[in-house]
Amino acid sequence: MINDEWLNRWNDRYRHSEYAYGVDPNNFLKDQLRVLEPGKALFAAEGEGRNAVFAATQGWDVYAFDISDEGRRKALQLAEKNQVSLEYLVGQLPDLDYQAASFDALILIFAHFPASIKSEYHQKLVKLLKPGGVVIFEAYSKDHLAFRTANPAVGGPANIEDLFSIEELQHDFEGFSFDFITEEMIQLHEGLYHQGTGCVIHFMAKKQ
Numbered sequence: 001m002i003n004d005e006w007l008n009r010w011n012d013r014y015r016h017s018e019y020a021y022g023v024d025p026n027n028f029l030k031d032q033l034r035v036l037e038p039g040k041a042l043f044a045a046e047g048e049g050r051n052a053v054f055a056a057t058q059g060w061d062v063y064a065f066d067i068s069d070e071g072r073r074k075a076l077q078l079a080e081k082n083q084v085s086l087e088y089l090v091g092q093l094p095d096l097d098y099q100a101a102s103f104d105a106l107i108l109i110f111a112h113f114p115a116s117i118k119s120e121y122h123q124k125l126v127k128l129l130k131p132g133g134v135v136i137f138e139a140y141s142k143d144h145l146a147f148r149t150a151n152p153a154v155g156g157p158a159n160i161e162d163l164f165s166i167e168e169l170q171h172d173f174e175g176f177s178f179d180f181i182t183e184e185m186i187q188l189h190e191g192l193y194h195q196g197t198g199c200v201i202h203f204m205a206k207k208q
């Protein structure tokens with residue numbers, strides 16, 4: 001499913017003392033969490049933990065996973081600094097033993113899984129949500145490629161098939177009730193690797 005080159009890329013990125021995407025939470029996530037009652041949340045592809053740690057400081061019971069053990073190390077370091085705790089697993093989703101229908105929220109912030117598995121991962125992840133549970137999603141859209149070419153500092157996948165379209169997300173989260181789903185140009189100032197103008201899709205949706 002993932003190869004060593006992909007894994008090394010993320011571990012190398014996270015090995016340094018600086019946080020690749022900063023230590024502050026993503027703005028969209030922060031705004032959406034404000035309207036929810038804290039519960040049990042799963043942060044997928046959570047990297048160095050900026051979002052998971054923020055949620056934990058807001059009273060959420062936080063679970064996270066990623067393929068990168070360097071990401072986990074940095075996330076636990078950030079959690080300790082903020083005096084919160086996280087249940088953070090390293091591995092690939094099919095090997096992780098999460099209980100079906102056990103989470104109140106699923107958080108996908110720049111969770112750019114490789115194209116060959118992204119839809120399958122979404123479909124596995126939705127099974128972990130309780131009925132009435134919500135998905136909070138923000139990631140680069142296919143139109144982002146032009147922004148990335150103009151300014152590589154904004155980051156994101158270099159291949160169109162690794163980026164998202166509204167249609168594919170509506171398909172992956174079929175049966176959910178969408179509060180909204182939009183594609184927008186935004187300004188990103190997140191650490192070293194998300195700097196500049198980008199194009200994202202974001203949504204909040206509830207499992208029926």
Ligand SMILES: C[S@@+](CC[C@H](N)C(=O)[O-])C[C@H]1O[C@@H](n2cnc3c(N)ncnc32)[C@H](O)[C@@H]1O
Pocket residue numbers: 002010021026044045046047048049050051065066067068071091092093109110111112113114
């Ligand atoms: C752009 S980073 C985003 C990190 C974090 N969500 C954030 O916003 O700060 C993408 C993350 O996806 C993780 N990732 C890539 N493929 C994965 C997979 N198959 N399973 C779990 N995590 C994966 C990488 O290790 C990396 O941490």
